[in-house]
Amino acid sequence: MGRKPCCKDGVNKGAWSAKEDRILTNYIKVHGEGKWRDLPKRAGLNRCGKSCRLRWLNYLRPDIKRGNFSVDEEDLIIKLHKLIGNRWSLIAGRLPGRTDNEIKNHWNCYLSKKIKAKQSHIRPQDPSNGDSSKQKNSSSQVKEATDQAKPDDGSHPVIRTRAVRCTKFIDVPMPDAANDSAANATNSVTPEGEESQRPSLTIPNSDTNINSPGFFLDFDTSDIDLLLMPDPVDASGQCSSYQINGQFQDHLPRADHFADETMIVNNDDSVYEARSSGNWMVGGLFQQNEGPMDLFTILHSAHQYF
DNA sequence: AAGGTTAGCAACCGCAACACA
DNA sequence: ATGTGTTGCGGTTGCTAACCT
Numbered sequence A: 001m002g003r004k005p006c007c008k009d010g011v012n013k014g015a016w017s018a019k020e021d022r023i024l025t026n027y028i029k030v031h032g033e034g035k036w037r038d039l040p041k042r043a044g045l046n047r048c049g050k051s052c053r054l055r056w057l058n059y060l061r062p063d064i065k066r067g068n069f070s071v072d073e074e075d076l077i078i079k080l081h082k083l084i085g086n087r088w089s090l091i092a093g094r095l096p097g098r099t100d101n102e103i104k105n106h107w108n109c110y111l112s113k114k115i116k117a118k119q120s121h122i123r124p125q126d127p128s129n130g131d132s133s134k135q136k137n138s139s140s141q142v143k144e145a146t147d148q149a150k151p152d153d154g155s156h157p158v159i160r161t162r163a164v165r166c167t168k169f170i171d172v173p174m175p176d177a178a179n180d181s182a183a184n185a186t187n188s189v190t191p192e193g194e195e196s197q198r199p200s201l202t203i204p205n206s207d208t209n210i211n212s213p214g215f216f217l218d219f220d221t222s223d224i225d226l227l228l229m230p231d232p233v234d235a236s237g238q239c240s241s242y243q244i245n246g247q248f249q250d251h252l253p254r255a256d257h258f259a260d261e262t263m264i265v266n267n268d269d270s271v272y273e274a275r276s277s278g279n280w281m282v283g284g285l286f287q288q289n290e291g292p293m294d295l296f297t298i299l300h301s302a303h304q305y306f
Numbered sequence B: 001a002a003g004g005t006t007a008g009c010a011a012c013c014g015c016a017a018c019a020c021a
Numbered sequence C: 001a002t003g004t005g006t007t008g009c010g011g012t013t014g015c016t017a018a019c020c021t
Helices: A018-031 A039-043 A049-060 A071-084 A088-092 A100-122 A138-147 A295-303
Strands: A168-171 A200-202 A215-217 A242-244 A247-249 A263-266 A271-275
Touching (some): A018 A039, A018 A049, A049 A100, A071 A088, A071 A100, A088 A100
Antiparallel strands (some): A168 A200, A242 A247
16 A cells, blocks of 8 residues: 555645635744644645645745845855755755745756856857757756756766764864874874873864864764864865875865855765764864874774763 | 747655654 | 655746747
8 A cells, every 4th residue: 555645636736825825824823834744734725735835935934035146145056056966955054044946946047057158158168069059948957957066077976965963072182292193093092001181071062163173072983984174274175184984085075164164075975064063073174283183093092081 | 019938936746764653 | 673654855847927039
């Protein structure tokens, strides 16, 4: 047996009337969002729950910003789209008041073409591509927009982000011998009886100085093969060292910083996100001024304190 | 003025992830 | 551990107004 169909026959489809909007808005004001499946019946609407949810999230929500996209918003969309592709909800999460649907539409109708025009201005059209002035149907336009997510050289394909919640931040005074740490990367057992400086345990929050020496704890390292933290030295977003599967690399394939210290990093087969102010972290740059350090070594050292 | 085309927007659909029993 | 229901996401379609010929 399959599941019950979401929308029964006989429910209203298409554009919402002002009356339906009013009923839905009033209902959600009183009862709150959620339970979308039952909502139409309880609210007295002849709509399917999915349709109600969409109408509320994309149109009726009071915090939705209407009107044209600002230049800053467009820049951010372009930048984020370059990094993470068609992940509209993630992009929308960084544009307060904008919905994923609105951003997607704006991209498909306007931004993708704007970028394409810009690129063809910089790079003359490949003659093998045929006559670019020919009309294109809407599905091929959408496909083009989707393909914009793929870098031209194909070197940094975006797959998807993984996020791991961490609950502890260890503020560790870096040892003076930090410059030895890279060499000790695979063997950093604190000698018996040697008094180590005890790190202070804090809960990461918006005040956590991610640039201070230290690291996040309490996430499953078995599922992480790239660990990064924002480089306090290099504000351009280019990090000078990092590791994948325990191997140090010379240069990050690509990295970017955002105002809230989020960093999304592409490498050959993964995308990771680190967000310090939201207590989220997936990997991150592992770089101290004195030189790169092996995260797992530090984690091992730190675990002795817990 | 009329018909065709394009752009912008709202909504639908299918699928996958998640939650929960 | 598994099955089922719910929710969220991204792709796509359809409608309408504006613009063009």
